Amino acid sequence: MGMGSNKGSGRVTMSEINVTPMVDVMLVLLIIFMVTAPLIQQGVKVNLPEARAAAVEASDKKLVLSIDAQRRVYLGEAEVLMAELEKKLATNAKAQADKELYLHADRDVPYGVVVDVMAAAQRAGITNVGMITDPSAGGRASASSKGKKEARR
Amino acid sequence: MKALLASLVLLLPLAALAQAPVIQISGATFQPLPLALSTPLTQGGEVKSSAAAVDDALLFDLRASGLFQVLDRASFLADAKEGMTAGSINFARWADVGAEALVKYTLTREGDALKAEARVFNVGNGREEFKTAQSGPTAQPSQLAHKVADAIYRHYTREPSPFLAPITYVRKSGSNRDVWVADWDGRNARQVTQGGINLLPALGPDDQLGYTSYQQGKPDLYVRKPGGDTIRLKTNDGQMATGIAFSPDGKRVAYALAEDESAQIWVANANGEGARQLTDTRFGINTSPAWSPDGKRIAFVSNRGGSPQVYVMNADGSGVRRLTFQGNYNQTPNWSPRGDLIAFTARDERNAFDLFTVHVDTGKVTRLTQDQGNNEEPSFSPNGRLVLFTSTRNGPSQLFVMTAEGNNHLALPGQDKASITTPDWGR
Numbered sequence: 001m002g003m004g005s006n007k008g009s010g011r012v013t014m015s016e017i018n019v020t021p022m023v024d025v026m027l028v029l030l031i032i033f034m035v036t037a038p039l040i041q042q043g044v045k046v047n048l049p050e051a052r053a054a055a056v057e058a059s060d061k062k063l064v065l066s067i068d069a070q071r072r073v074y075l076g077e078a079e080v081l082m083a084e085l086e087k088k089l090a091t092n093a094k095a096q097a098d099k100e101l102y103l104h105a106d107r108d109v110p111y112g113v114v115v116d117v118m119a120a121a122q123r124a125g126i127t128n129v130g131m132i133t134d135p136s137a138g139g140r141a142s143a144s145s146k147g148k149k150e151a152r153r
Numbered sequence: 154m155k156a157l158l159a160s161l162v163l164l165l166p167l168a169a170l171a172q173a174p175v176i177q178i179s180g181a182t183f184q185p186l187p188l189a190l191s192t193p194l195t196q197g198g199e200v201k202s203s204a205a206a207v208d209d210a211l212l213f214d215l216r217a218s219g220l221f222q223v224l225d226r227a228s229f230l231a232d233a234k235e236g237m238t239a240g241s242i243n244f245a246r247w248a249d250v251g252a253e254a255l256v257k258y259t260l261t262r263e264g265d266a267l268k269a270e271a272r273v274f275n276v277g278n279g280r281e282e283f284k285t286a287q288s289g290p291t292a293q294p295s296q297l298a299h300k301v302a303d304a305i306y307r308h309y310t311r312e313p314s315p316f317l318a319p320i321t322y323v324r325k326s327g328s329n330r331d332v333w334v335a336d337w338d339g340r341n342a343r344q345v346t347q348g349g350i351n352l353l354p355a356l357g358p359d360d361q362l363g364y365t366s367y368q369q370g371k372p373d374l375y376v377r378k379p380g381g382d383t384i385r386l387k388t389n390d391g392q393m394a395t396g397i398a399f400s401p402d403g404k405r406v407a408y409a410l411a412e413d414e415s416a417q418i419w420v421a422n423a424n425g426e427g428a429r430q431l432t433d434t435r436f437g438i439n440t441s442p443a444w445s446p447d448g449k450r451i452a453f454v455s456n457r458g459g460s461p462q463v464y465v466m467n468a469d470g471s472g473v474r475r476l477t478f479q480g481n482y483n484q485t486p487n488w489s490p491r492g493d494l495i496a497f498t499a500r501d502e503r504n505a506f507d508l509f510t511v512h513v514d515t516g517k518v519t520r521l522t523q524d525q526g527n528n529e530e531p532s533f534s535p536n537g538r539l540v541l542f543t544s545t546r547n548g549p550s551q552l553f554v555m556t557a558e559g560n561n562h563l564a565l566p567g568q569d570k571a572s573i574t575t576p577d578w579g580r
Contacts, residue, residue, distance in 0.1 A: 063249055076249035078230035091228035093187055093251030 047107045050134045063094050064132070065121070066104040071113050085117065089124035100128040174311040175282075176220050178538065186309070188221040189229065189252035189276075193269075194237065194259040203267055203294040204260050209566070210298035211258075213338055214316050217563050218306060219538065219556035224252055237272055244279045252276045256305060267291045271301050273308060283308045295340045315534030315578070320541060321345075321354040321362060322552065322576040332364045337534075337578070339552055339565035345377065356579035357399025361423070363406065365395045374408055376423065386425030396441055399423070400448045400468075401580070407431075407442035407451055418442050418453050420468065431470035443486045443495070444468075445513075452476070452486040452495050463497050465513065476511055479518055483509075485530050489537045489557065490580065496521070496531035496540055496557075508542055510557070521559030532578045533557065541576045550574055 047069065066074040073080050080088050089095050101121055105114050118129055176186055190212060195204045216223045230246040237257050247255050258271035272284040285304035289297030299316040306314035321334045324344075332354040335342035345354075345362065352372070354364040360379040365372050374386040374394045386406070388394045393411040400406070403423060410419045410430075416438045421428035432439040434457050441454040448468060455464050460481040466473040477483045482500035489495065494510040501507060506527040510519045522528040526546035533540055540557055543550045544564075549572045552565040 061248065075230055076245055077243070078246050078249070080230070087227055088230070091225035092249075093222065093224050093228065094249065095251075097251060 050107075062100065062102050062130075063092070063098070064102045064104050065117065067106060067109045067113060067117060069106040069108045071109060073117060082116070082120075086120040086124050089121055089126060092124075095124070095126055098128075099126055100130070101126050102130045102132050104132040174309065176309040178220065178310060185220060185222040186254055187224060187251050188215065188254040188256065189224045189247055189250065190215060190226075190256045191229070191231070191235075191258075192226065192233075194257070196259065196261045200260050200262045200267070203262070203291060206294035207260060207267070207269065207298045207301075210295035210338065210340065211302055213563070213566055214299060214302035214314075215256075215305070217338070217539065217554050217561070218302075218314070219561045220306070220309060221254075224250055237270075239274060239279055239281045242274065242279070244274070244276050247274075247276045254282075258301065262291060263288075265291050267294055267297050269297055269301050271305065273305060293341055295336060295338065299336065299338075313536055315536050315539050318535045318579040319356060320532075320552075320576055320578050321356050321364075323352055323354060323574050325572040325574070332362070334362065339567060353396045353575055355397050355399060355577045357406075357423075358401070358403035358580060361399060361403060363397035363399060365397065374406075374425070376406070376425075384424065386421065394419075398442045398444055398451075400444050401446055402448055405448075405468075407444065409438075409440040409442065409453075411438075416440050418451065418470075420451075429470075431466065431468075432473075433470075441485055443488045445488050446490045446492045452488055454484045454486065463495060463511065465495075476513070476516060477518070478516075487531050487533055488513075489533045490535055491537035494537075494557070496533060498529045498531065508540070508559075519559070521555065522562075525562070528553075530575050532576050534578050535580045541578050543574055543576060552576055 064076060068074070073082055073085055075088060089101070095101060103114070103117070121129055177183065193204045193208055195201055212223060215221050228250045230249055231243060235242055237259060242255070253276050255274040255276050256271055257274070258269055261268045266288045267290070268286065268288045270284065270286045273282045274280065275282050285301065287297060287300040287304065289300060302316045303314040306316065316337055318337055319334055320337055320339070321332060323330050324333050329348045330350050330352060331348065332345040332351045333342050334345055346364070346366065350367040352365045354362060356362055362377040364375055366375050372393045372395050373388060374397045375383050376386065376397070377383045386394065388410065391412060394408050395411070396409050398407045405420055406423055407418060407420050409416045415434060415436050417430050417434070418432045418439045419428050419430050431451070432453070432455070434455070437456050438461070439453055439455045443452045445451070450465055451468055452463055452465050454461050456462070458475060461484050462475055463477040463483050463486045464473055465476050476495065477497065480499045480501060483497050485498045487496045493512060493514070495513055496508060496510045498506050499509050506529045507523055508521040508528045508531050510521060511517070521540065522544070526544050528542055528544045531540045531542045538557055539554050541552060541554050544553045547564065549570055551568050552573055553562055554565060555562045
């Protein structure tokens with residue numbers, strides 16, 4: 001019955017949203033690690049999203065990419081312009097050796113910004129992006145927990 | 154005095170223990186050390202132009218060494234104004250780009266001298282490991298770079314670097330082929346011969362330079378002494394002498410002498426006197442002598458078995474032994490200063506020339522190049538860690554360097570399109 005609508009050589013118009021690019025990004029980021037925040041000490045203050053999930057042991061110091069509430073991006077402690085992020089990651093020997101990055105994004109950062117950063121990481125050849133979340137108040141998505149994570153160094 | 158000597162002798166093993174190399178080059182597990190070389194801090198505007206040249210040469214030396222994974226500066230995260238002392242360096246930012254070692258250096262100028270102070274830091278523990286101060290002529294900034302690179306190399310390996318020894322080669326220009334001498338990386342090149350056909354140059358100890366020249370219509374051997382005087386080694390009419398090689402102590406020379414239909418290996422004193430024939434095959438060719446580092450043996454090429462192969466004999470001509478059995482065309486042997494390997498050129502079944510090493514004792518052959526044009530004329534660095542060779546992979550025959558294991562191929566910088574052949578690395 002699908003044939004019925006496909007008359008002659010005319011093309012069929014796709015009416016669905018094209019999700020392929022999004023799926024591409026997400027497939028590449030399939031392996032997501034949940035890491036307890038205190039394992040990785042960083043200088044950038046970020047309100048983490050809260051989630052109840054098993055912590056992954058971080059054996060050695062991993063490269064952490066942070067996005068603060070003002071949408072500023074940091075590699076480790078160093079601020080990096082969004083326009084330079086892909087190049088910084090593509091030339092980073094540590095990121096290229098591990099093909100791995102931990103994302104430490106403020107809960108107030110819009111999803112689109114996070115996806116932009118992930119896409120830059122993907123273009124730079126990084127296949128695994130781990131999300132750093134705060135497990136302490138996991139699941140209680142309440143406004144009251146906001147702000148108390150400011151204590152991080 | 155005696156007590157002082159005795160205490161020195163007692164202390165020596167301790168010093169040796171404390172001086173264990175940071176990088177162990179040998180072994181299958183060797184991994185290059187990730188090293189960040191920060192851009193030089195300069196003092197005074199007139200240093201800026203020299204600084205670029207020093208930096209360029211230093212980066213090349215460290216890259217070519219095969220010891221380091223020199224990190225891409227585009228990845229750096231550190232503040233450009235970061236200081237030179239451990240206290241002022243944010244090591245976390247260097248760790249975040251993957252650096253395990255950090256080299257920082259400053260350049261200053263005093264009159265005609267260019268001065269560099271370099272500090273090497275361990276990024277993991279944030280400590281300064283080593284520092285060095287070097288100076289060189291402002292006119293040749295790359296020579297200062299080689300001194301700094303040498304100090305860094307020695308710090309990590311406790312052995313001399315290959316960066317201070319000169320190289321020689323033949324450069325083709327129109328119908329002329331001239332001998333040139335240059336720094337190890339091809340910079341500061343000086344032309345030695347002026348026109349005509351000059352071939353097969355070799356560097357010996359005490360800045361001796363030997364080469365083959367057709368100045369008198371047939372190939373003869375010439376030796377240029379350090380002062381610039383050049384002597385011609387005497388041969389009889391009709392004898393063609395080619396391919397001089399200095400013994401490691403510089404007192405003797407080996408070469409091939411051709412007459413009629415055969416060529417034989419001869420050895421003479423460095424001034425050409427006391428010549429003695431080592432090989433004696435009625436027909437056929439014996440050529441390309443190369444000394445072992447202890448001066449007791451000579452490798453050479455002979456076609457006595459039907460095709461050119463690498464042979465080894467004692468320095469008095471006794472004990473001839475065939476070393477290569479693979480392929481039907483092996484030539485240009487070069488004995489590693491470590492004594493264990495001989496590098497040579499082989500032509501394979503596709504008529505491509507490639508480089509191999511053969512282990513002198515076991516005969517084990519290792520391939521160094523493949524599928525990258527023709528690769529010929531290997532010459533070991535003075536410490537045996539690198540190999541200089543020519544390759545046509547980018548068009549004309551040019552100088553390249555790689556590790557003795559065949560890794561990390563790099564073209565020497567600044568080569569024009571002239572064809573360059575038969576390099577020899579001084580000791």
